[in-house]
Amino acid sequence: MSIWEYANPVKFIRTTDKILPWVSIAAVVCLVGGLVWGFFFTPADYRQGSTVKIFYLHVPSALMAINAWMMMLVASLIWIVRRHHVSALAARAAAPVGAVMTLIALATGALWGQPMWGTWWAWDPRLTSFLILFLFYLGYMALWSAIENDDTAADLTSILCLVGSVFALLSRYAVNFWNQGLHQGASMSLDAEENVADVFWYPALVCIAGFVLLFIALVFLRTQTEIRARRARALLARERAA
Amino acid sequence: MIALLTRDLRLAVRAGGGFGLGLAFFLIVTVLVPFGVGPETALLTKIAPGILWIGALLACLLSLDRILALDWEDGSLDLLATAPLPMEGIVTIKALAHWITTGLPLVLAAPALGVLLSLPTEGYLWLVVSLAVGTPALSVIGTFGAALTVGLKRGGLLMSLLVLPMYVPTLIFGAEVARRGAEGLTVQTPLLMLAGISFGALALLPFASAGVLRVNLR
Amino acid sequence: MELTVSDLTVARGGVPVLSGVNFSLQDGRALVLRGPNGAGKTTLLRTIAGLQPPLTGDIQGAGERIAYAAHADGLKAMLTVTENLSFWAQVFGTNDISSAITAFDLDKLTDRLAGTLSAGQKRRLGLARLMVTGRPVWVLDEPTVSLDAASVALFADAVRGHLKAGGAALMATHIDLGIPEADVFDVTPYRAKPGVAAQDEAFL
Secondary structure (H helix, E strand, O other): OOHHHHHOHHHHHHHHHHHHHHHHHHHHHHHHHHHHHHHHOOOOEOOOEHHHHHHHHHHHHHHHHHHHHHHHHHHHHHHHHHOOHHHHHHHHHHHHHHHHHHHHHHHHHHHHHHHHHOOOOOOOHHHHHHHHHHHHHHHHHHHHHHOOOHHHHHHHHHHHHHHHHHHHHHHHHHHHHHOOOOOOOOOOOOOOOOOOOHHHHHHHHHHHHHHHHHHHHHHHHHHHHHHHHHHHHHHHHHHHHO | OHHHHHHHHHHHHHHOOOHHHHHHHHHHHHHHHHHHHOOOHHHHHHHHHHHHHHHHHHHHHHOOOHHHHHHHHOOHHHHHHOOOOOHHHHHHHHHHHHHHHHHHHHHHHHHHHHHHOOOOOOHHHHHHHHHHHHHHHHHHHHHHHHHHOOOOOOHHHHHHHHHHHHHHHHHHHHHHHHHHHHOOOOOHHHHHHHHHHHHHHHHHHHHHHHHHHHHHHO | OEEEEEEEEEEEOOEEEEEEEEEEEEOOOEEEEEOOOOOOHHHHHHHHOOOOOOOEEEEEOOHHHEEEEOOOOOOOOOOEHHHHHHHHHHHOOOOOOHHHHHHOOOHHHOOOEHHHOOHHHHHHHHHHHHHHHOOOEEEEEOOOOOOOHHHHHHHHHHHHHHHHOOOEEEEEOOOOOOOOOOEEEEOHHHEOOOOOOHHHHOOO
């Protein structure tokens, strides 16, 4: 039994149909639980006051913005190497979700930045690279929707995703070089000396889990929709042929 | 290969708009900037390297859709694909022809436009060096964008959306070299990075461009 | 050498248009493809020329032996007739363009810009390109479009000369070229049932 069996559209739909409700419920539980815990049952930060609580939205969405692109990269590679249609469609399905995650990260960052740094926006390396990532998402989605033939679109977008990843990474280093920035360093890494205190850390973990589950649920749902749309088109074509 | 290069250059000269258009656009952008930000010499001196880089980048972008679209429309791209030239070679030559007709004139014209923006004397050398090192990357990346969108009607806008984010690293390092040069600082690190991007793009991107062009031709 | 096509299925936009096509074309022979508009002649020729992959089946003796001429001539309006031809000669690594110019009666036009030629003259120039490629198998898609009777005769002579020299020609055309020795291959029986695009089949 190989993992590639799930690359069959029918098998994929059958399996995800079983998983999807549970993932969705788990996502809602984690998100509601984590946010309520974080918003109402943690102390306010002694320097940042209650503004720090937007962190429960900001950090998970920022993480998912990057992870969604990573997932698209992996799915694109699978399409290029093994040409499983589900993989290409999953990459297509993930793009708008990733773009919205990027937008949430940028918006919550702006809301947080205003009281903290006194500005909605600064050309800080992290902010800038997220903005660039957002542009890459836009280009990727625009290319998908511009091409009629599905296989051609899948081929072109997966190569764009590969090349884009390299340039997104390059941009990350370039903007770091270009401006040292205001943004604090990673405050949640496992090995950092100065991490956020455990009281903030646990609800944040729950929120991150919630965002991951939400992302999985949305990608499953959107991939199913793409598959069903393709299936409907194929059935119509067969109908017409018969 | 050389035949393809000479043909493209000859076409650029004869059809007009090859050498001239990009340069004229570069000139106009540079002239418009003082109208937008005011004629203060100190301010212009400060922003001159960045403005010149952005102007060069936009001038480059303007002519990208000519790289492959014309050959696509008249069917020569199909015929070239059946010719004994590797597709990677074809896209590299196309990028080179684009650089010679657009990038090189920009490099040569940049000092004259630097005068208009009161670029300090120390800045000229590094402005020219940064453009000379960086514009090949712009042409090669642009060829990739052109190959992605070659079959599409109204692909020009989409191509800008795809290509501009990929221009960010080149722009940052290129403008940084020019800025540091103008301020008399050491330019070694950004210059090396810029050269790295150019050589990397030149070495690897033709494979991607050839790949997407093959997909678009079938 | 011969060009052999076996059990070939070709697709337009992923939808099969011709399937189970079998034929072989010996050197020195010509084969005329016939069939109604939209039957898939162009798709078949593009596949044989290597511009698109076949869905199934096998093509032997094509690749580097093919000189392909499509509906579009690939001419550059701002180059002269000579420049257009010598460009393709250089690309294909040959250098004799004068025989092609004579064969298609372009002698008086050599210094004219291709953009100023009439449609028929452009077509003649596009066909002259075949001769400078030096390749043995001509694959021609509607070669006689916009040619007058005299030019069709010139073209037929060029094809005959090419066959005599050991070349082969595969062409899709509706009119009688005046090459009686050419075999005719009707694609109509091979038309694929309208069906599902290959890329959609996995979804059924």
